[in-house]
Amino acid sequence: EAGVAQSPRYKIIEKRQSVAFWCNPISGHATLYWYQQILGQGPKLLIQFQNNGVVDDSQLPKDRFSAERLKGVDSTLKIQPAKLEDSAVYLCASSSSTGLAALQFLFFGEGSRLTVL
Amino acid sequence: KNQVEQSPQSLIILEGKNCTLQCNYTVSPFSNLRWYKQDTGRGPVSLTIMTFSENTKSNGRYTATLDADTKQSSLHITASQLSDSASYICVVRRDNTDKLIFGTGTRLQVFP
Numbered sequence: 001e002a003g004v005a006q007s008p009r010y011k012i013i014e015k016r017q018s019v020a021f022w023c024n025p026i027s028g029h030a031t032l033y034w035y036q037q038i039l040g041q042g043p044k045l046l047i048q049f050q051n052n053g054v055v056d057d058s059q060l061p062k063d064r065f066s067a068e069r070l071k072g073v074d075s076t077l078k079i080q081p082a083k084l085e086d087s088a089v090y091l092c093a094s095s096s097s098t099g100l101a102a103l104q105f106l107f108f109g110e111g112s113r114l115t116v117l
Numbered sequence: 118k119n120q121v122e123q124s125p126q127s128l129i130i131l132e133g134k135n136c137t138l139q140c141n142y143t144v145s146p147f148s149n150l151r152w153y154k155q156d157t158g159r160g161p162v163s164l165t166i167m168t169f170s171e172n173t174k175s176n177g178r179y180t181a182t183l184d185a186d187t188k189q190s191s192l193h194i195t196a197s198q199l200s201d202s203a204s205y206i207c208v209v210r211r212d213n214t215d216k217l218i219f220g221t222g223t224r225l226q227v228f229p
Contacts, residue, residue, distance in 0.1 A: 004160070042121075042206055042219030043161070091160055108160030 002026065004109035006092050012115045018080035021112045025074070025094030029107075031055075034067055034077050035091040037111070043091055049075060082116045089113045119144045121209050121220035129226045134197055138223045140190040140207030148212040152181055152192050155204045155222070164192070164205075197227045 005024040013019050025032050031050050035043035046065065048055040052072035060067065064083070069075040079086055089111040121142045130136050142150070149168045153161035165174045165181045167190070173182050178201075180193045194201055207220040 040221065042208075042221050044219070045217070093160075106163070108162070110158070110160050113158075 004092055004094050004107055006090075006109040006112050008112060009110065010113050010115075012117065013082055014117050015084055016081040018078065019082055019114060020079075021077045021090050021092075021114075023075045023077070023092030023094075023109060025092070026096070026107055029094035029096050030072075031095040032069060032075050033093040033095075033106075034075070035093065037089045037091055039088070046077070046090075079114075082114075084116050087114055087116045119209075119211060119218050121207055121218050123205075123207050123220040123223050125223060126221070127224040127226070129228060130197055132197060132199055132227055132229050136194050136197060136225065138192040138194075138205050138207075138225070140192070140220055142188050142190070142207070142209045142218070142220075144188075144209040144211055144218055146212035147185060147188070148210040150183055150190050150210075151208045152179070152190075153206040153208060155206060157203070161206055194225075199227050199229060201225060202227045 004026055007022050011019055033048050034046040036046050037043040046060045047057040047067045049069040052069050065079055067077045091111045092109040093106050095106050124139045128136060149166055151166040152164040154164050155161040164179050165176050167174055167181055167183045169185050171183060178195045183190045192205055202225060204222040204224045206222040209218050
């Protein structure tokens with residue numbers, strides 16, 4: 001079974017530029033998460049989708065971050081304009097379950113490492 | 118405040134030795150606790166998930182314990198291998214919510 005695919009793996013940009021990350025979850029997984037992991041810290045949830053609807057985006061900095069999952073399959077996370085403090089690994093995770101059961105079986109992608117200069 | 122704290126922050130051991138990682142949490146109400154292994158540059162991979170009623174669970178050379186009364190968990194690694202070098206993250210889920218609370222992890226390095 002193919003895992004959660006993310007691209008690009010690495011991205012270096014200057015502050016105030018924009019960047020987009022792509023995630024393709026495991027086939028059939030209804031729930032998709034984007035996490036931000038700053039070096040030396042645990043992952044922090046940015047947004048959770050169930051199919052193509054947003055379940056939780058309370059910690060997403062909406063003035064500069066946006067995410068979509070238009071067809072309920074793959075998802076894109078965008079940052080515009082980027083700040084120095086956005087340097088982090090952006091992890092995508094998916095689950096075949098929905099609601100509370102989704103957290104029982106959570107699979108992470110390899111992450112996209114962003115460096116903002 | 119719902120928090121997950123891990124210790125030590127980093128650990129260096131020699132190949133073949135055992136080690137124990139600690140996780141203390143103040144999350145309430147508690148649903149379950151899981152340990153993830155995160156290799157450098159990779160995404161986290163689940164090692165174990167423990168519910169309130171489980172005290173010990175093993176996965177190969179990894180053994181996790183849970184004391185729900187003291188709100189402590191440990192991850193014991195037996196006969197360490199070079200491939201065990203990674204960050205180990207403790208994650209707690211609050212009961213009746215879909216919120217996961219992540220610890221900051223313990224970075225383990227195994228030297229030959």
